[in-house]
Amino acid sequence: MTVAATDLWPDDVLVAPETVPSPLELLDYQARCLEQRTSNRLVVELPEYKTDDRETLRFTVAVPSQDYRCVLFEVLHRPGFMLPASFIPPEPLPNYLREKYVSSPSAYWSLSQKMREELEPRTIENQWVANTPAEFQTKLQKLLQTQEIKALLASLMTMASRPPKANLPVTPANGAE
Amino acid sequence: MAIVNFLFWNLKERPITDLVCSLCANRQVDVAVFAECGVPPDELAGRLSSLSGMTYRTTDSRSHRLVVLVNESAVACDEFYVNATGRLSLRSFQIGSVPFVLAVVHLKSEVGWNESELSDEACAVADDLRSALAVRPMTGLCVVGDFNMQPFERGMVVHKGFFSFMTRSSLSAELRTIQGREYRPLYNPMWGCFGDRTPGPAGTFYRRDASPVCYDWHMVDQVLFSAELLPYLANLGEIVERAGDVSLIDRNDRPSNSGSDHLPIMFSLDVPNSLPELAST
16 A cells, blocks of 8 residues: 655745745845835945854944944854854843843852853753744844844934034945045 | 043942942042943942042943943043944044044853854954944054953954054054955053062952863953054053952952952053043933
């Protein structure tokens, strides 16, 4: 008796390319959206830093009127391969500003307890790793909704609403070449 | 000429505001930089002002890791860059007639990372610094903070890292060329504070364990200067062992429990005495 074979390939990676943009297209599109929605009071630069084993794309938001730059988040990937990619979110807000946080008792443990724990194998789950374009889109959306990103954007918008700074250095972000 | 005093201290989130105030008042600190500050910056500035008799203000920043307070009458400063992790914050300073960039860092600690990974991270942060400075006119540069590395470790000395040297004379050229690319060397005076043959503690952080290589003292809190600032250095970098009347060192010559587990460092610039330009904050 013959058993019917099953298609075992994962669905999310085999979606038609026209339905999910590539990571770079998606980042570039978010950059243009931010600029459009802020009437270019905020502009985005996407510089890349390369080492032997990885490339880091810095999603940098500039406030041209204030000559200010803030790296909103980073995306790490291997040279030549955009996926898998790992998002590096902004630093967490201090506890007194967080909507929710986990209070760890570790600060009260003795050093020897801490050292013992560090020697034991631990499983670390990285919630910011994306393996497919669809995952990249989902995680980018999740990242852009975090309290930290919202707080940074609000702060940059406030900065952009101030009167332009005098004697700005000549930089691409403020329109000078 | 006017002397401007800078302090850097990793407070380890300990409630030692009184000690901080005492140190700032006693040493007439004009620019106070803190890492792991567990107190909201405005609150700290308020307490510093009321207890020291000087007027401190917070500076606008998008980094939550690093706090910079300035004595209002002394200096003007504006943050113009912060990296993704908030471990690097750049500020344009104007003290008297001397403009320069103050880079404040708090690099990742060694916990869970090996030496090679820490060096790579230092190189990445140093590249953040170079990229942010590349679009600005070149001025003096001072980098201060908790590097979580010793001055001799790779991330501190390699050209793609902080490219720092132990002597001023190494900065005779403002730029050095390596494989056709130019890199800016920095002077790291903290080399001169190692060991017990110089005044003060042997390092800024003490940790003794049973590992085969154990230095006991670590010089993780450091300050680096570019060539443009060398003529203005009055105090090159000193490890502070007293906050007013309180010793930060215990009877075993180690950082005392009354303070942070890091000792503070101070340095001073002696700059031409003209009116500072006010920051537009």
